[in-house]
Amino acid sequence: MTSDPTTAHQAPEHPAPDHPAPPELHRGLAGVVVDATAISSVDEASSSLLYRGYPVQELAASCSFEEVAYLLWHGELPDADQLAALEAQERAARELPGPLVDLVRSLPLSAHPMDVVRTAVSVLGAHDPEPDDRSPDADLRRSVRLLAQLPGVVALDQRRRRGRELLDPRDDLGWSADFLARTFGDVPEDVVVDAFETSMVLYAEHSFNASTFAARVIASTLSDLHSAVTGAVGALKGPLHGGANEAVMATFAEIGTADRVGPWLDELLGAHHKVMGFGHRVYRHGDSRVPTMKQALDRLVAHADRPDLLALYDALADGMRERTGILPNLDYPTGPAFHLMGFDTPTFTPLFAASRVVGWTAHVREQLAHNALIRPLSHYTGPALRHVPAR
Ligand SMILES: CC(=O)SCCNC(=O)CCNC(=O)[C@H](O)C(C)(C)COP(=O)(O)OP(=O)(O)OC[C@H]1O[C@@H](n2cnc3c(N)ncnc32)[C@H](O)[C@@H]1OP(=O)(O)O
Numbered sequence: 027m028t029s030d031p032t033t034a035h036q037a038p039e040h041p042a043p044d045h046p047a048p049p050e051l052h053r054g055l056a057g058v059v060v061d062a063t064a065i066s067s068v069d070e071a072s073s074s075l076l077y078r079g080y081p082v083q084e085l086a087a088s089c090s091f092e093e094v095a096y097l098l099w100h101g102e103l104p105d106a107d108q109l110a111a112l113e114a115q116e117r118a119a120r121e122l123p124g125p126l127v128d129l130v131r132s133l134p135l136s137a138h139p140m141d142v143v144r145t146a147v148s149v150l151g152a153h154d155p156e157p158d159d160r161s162p163d164a165d166l167r168r169s170v171r172l173l174a175q176l177p178g179v180v181a182l183d184q185r186r187r188r189g190r191e192l193l194d195p196r197d198d199l200g201w202s203a204d205f206l207a208r209t210f211g212d213v214p215e216d217v218v219v220d221a222f223e224t225s226m227v228l229y230a231e232h233s234f235n236a237s238t239f240a241a242r243v244i245a246s247t248l249s250d251l252h253s254a255v256t257g258a259v260g261a262l263k264g265p266l267h268g269g270a271n272e273a274v275m276a277t278f279a280e281i282g283t284a285d286r287v288g289p290w291l292d293e294l295l296g297a298h299h300k301v302m303g304f305g306h307r308v309y310r311h312g313d314s315r316v317p318t319m320k321q322a323l324d325r326l327v328a329h330a331d332r333p334d335l336l337a338l339y340d341a342l343a344d345g346m347r348e349r350t351g352i353l354p355n356l357d358y359p360t361g362p363a364f365h366l367m368g369f370d371t372p373t374f375t376p377l378f379a380a381s382r383v384v385g386w387t388a389h390v391r392e393q394l395a396h397n398a399l400i401r402p403l404s405h406y407t408g409p410a411l412r413h414v415p416a417r
């Protein structure tokens with residue numbers, strides 16, 4: 027059958043009723059199970075989070091961040107040889123490409139640190155040493171390289187904002203200690219390193235959160251891993267997701283002291299505004315990770331002798347619970363914890379990204395192993411069929 031050349035480009039007269047019965051909508055995909063994953067499970071009823079079956083609290087207490095990364099990528103905790111191999115690979119990949127360092131230095135200081143991370147991931151994609159190898163093994167090597175490179179990007183950016191030079195990575199240090207040393211010039215006290223490592227383990231993975239889902243959408247088009255992670259960084263930046271940890275410190279600065287929490291909260295909630303660091307799409311009875319991070323925060327507070335910060339933290343959490351019943355999420359304790367570790371507030375969400383890159387890349391590889399293009403439907407509510415007037 028041949029098409030009539032005079033009508034081939036005309037819009038079809040398909041029926042477009044003015045008010046079709048709307049289908050059931052799933053706005054925000056709330057409550058929708060879109061795919062299976064073997065990487066982690068978030069259980070609302072028991073407020074629990076398992077990475078590959080292991081409770082995240084046990085992993086935070088007993089495992090290094092590198093062991094957790096291995097677990098999330100491979101499905102099992104590493105034996106000694108496997109861990110040594112991952113550590114060697116990660117330490118060998120920490121140096122940033124010179125052109126990337128120059129480019130980060132050239133970015134305006136008005137750019138948010140998450141803009142810097144997003145740009146850096148994209149540039150690292152352009153510097154991929156094996157661009158033509160799209161195998162799962164090559165994507166695993168890319169994942170390790172990104173894990174190794176992001177601390178350098180975050181440290182470089184915080185240091186340039188303070189007028190300081192980039193420091194060399196130290197291959198005698200594990201991932202967390204090197205991250206801190208490269209940011210602050212020295213390895214801090216154990217209490218700081220331990221709290222940082224705990225935060226990184228807790229942030230590493232959380233099933234189909236918005237940034238991970240963004241990464242999976244991009245991967246599902248068979249785009250590349252760096253593109254997926256670049257998109258995920260963009261999704262994480264928003265204050266309804268990762269950006270909340272930064273917003274928590276802004277809130278603390280605005281309130282000032284614990285005795286001012288009540289009136290501040292009454293005014294904010296009265297205006298129907300949200301308090302950042304509270305609430306969660308899945309957890310309704312409390313975020314599984316908060317108690318572990320709160321213990322780490324307590325130790326940092328004691329170390330830094332900052333009972334005033336703890337008083338403010340408790341007063342806001344109590345005030346929110348009493349007024350709304352809404353509980354803190356992980357971004358609530360990590361905000362003040364990162365502050366006490368010495369990070370600048372705008373650097374908080376990049377820290378989240380440096381950890382979550384493990385979860386994102388695990389999900390990209392899982393998506394590609396059982397790929398189905400992610401392309402949902404929408405319910406059209408615009409004008410019914412109409413025609414451009416004859417001219
Ligand atoms: C590690 C992470 O990324 S965790 C998330 C970090 N994000 C934040 O901390 C931002 C603040 N929190 C929020 O905006 C929300 O709790 C979200 C986006 C995380 C999840 O919310 P959703 O499941 O989409 O629920 P939604 O935003 O519709 O809130 C439901 C109700 O609770 C209220 N609510 C939810 N969170 C808060 C909050 N933090 N402060 C005040 N009220 C809140 C909403 O105003 C809404 O009230 P309404 O029904 O009277 O309109």
Ligand SMILES: O=C([O-])CC(=O)C(=O)O
Nearest residue numbers: 231232234235236307308
């Ligand atoms: O799961 C979510 O929606 C957000 C979250 O807590 C995370 O990504 O860690």
